Amino acid sequence: MFILLKAIGVILVADFVTGFVHWLEDSYWSPETPILGKWLIEANLEHHKNGQAFLKKSWLASSWDLYLTGMITLMTAYYLNFLTWELWLFVIISMNANQIHKWAHITRYENKPNIIGLLQKMYILQRTDHHGQHHRKPNNSHYCVITNILNPVLDRLQFWRMLESVFGQKKSV
Ligand SMILES: [Zn+2]
Numbered sequence: 141m142f143i144l145l146k147a148i149g150v151i152l153v154a155d156f157v158t159g160f161v162h163w164l165e166d167s168y169w170s171p172e173t174p175i176l177g178k179w180l181i182e183a184n185l186e187h188h189k190n191g192q193a194f195l196k197k198s199w200l201a202s203s204w205d206l207y208l209t210g211m212i213t214l215m216t217a218y219y220l221n222f223l224t225w226e227l228w229l230f231v232i233i234s235m236n237a238n239q240i241h242k243w244a245h246i247t248r249y250e251n252k253p254n255i256i257g258l259l260q261k262m263y264i265l266q267r268t269d270h271h272g273q274h275h276r277k278p279n280n281s282h283y284c285v286i287t288n289i290l291n292p293v294l295d296r297l298q299f300w301r302m303l304e305s306v307f308g309q310k311k312s313v
């Protein structure tokens with residue numbers, strides 16, 4: 141039981157990290173941001189304009205950077221003797237964050253693997269209607285993309301607004 145709770149905790153941490161990076165992308169980074177601008181932010185802005193467009197990209201084109209980051213994290217942890225199952229789980233979930241995000245953009249009328257539809261129905265992976273709320277103006281809630289659990293909590297607590305008051309003025313969209 142404790143292991144299950146721990147695993148859920150790890151998944152929620154991964155969910156939070158995706159939400160945090162997404163919030164930074166949406167709120168502070170622009171195409172002019174060094175390194176990240178061209179690579180991440182242009183695609184992010186495009187995604188907000190046309191939510192379905194990134195479905196045309198292959199799995200590798202969408203996830204190579206997360207896989208690379210995940211591999212570097214695992215190798216570093218191996219050398220530091222810190223390669224626990226919790227870290228494995230965290231990395232595996234995080235590496236696939238964009239894929240999970242893509243699945244949330246495929247509606248139930250379109251073609252998606254049955255198992256994914258089932259996991260979404262069971263509220264294990266983030267559902268299409270849930271993520272759709274991020275794509276509604278003013279696009280400033282539901283930043284986490286893996287589960288349905290964290291967003292309602294963080295949004296109700298006004299967590300992102302609190303962070304914005306610490307981080308300062310958001311970019312104008
Ligand atoms: Zn966004």
Ligand SMILES: [Zn+2]
Pocket residue numbers: 187191241245271275
């Ligand atoms: Zn989206």
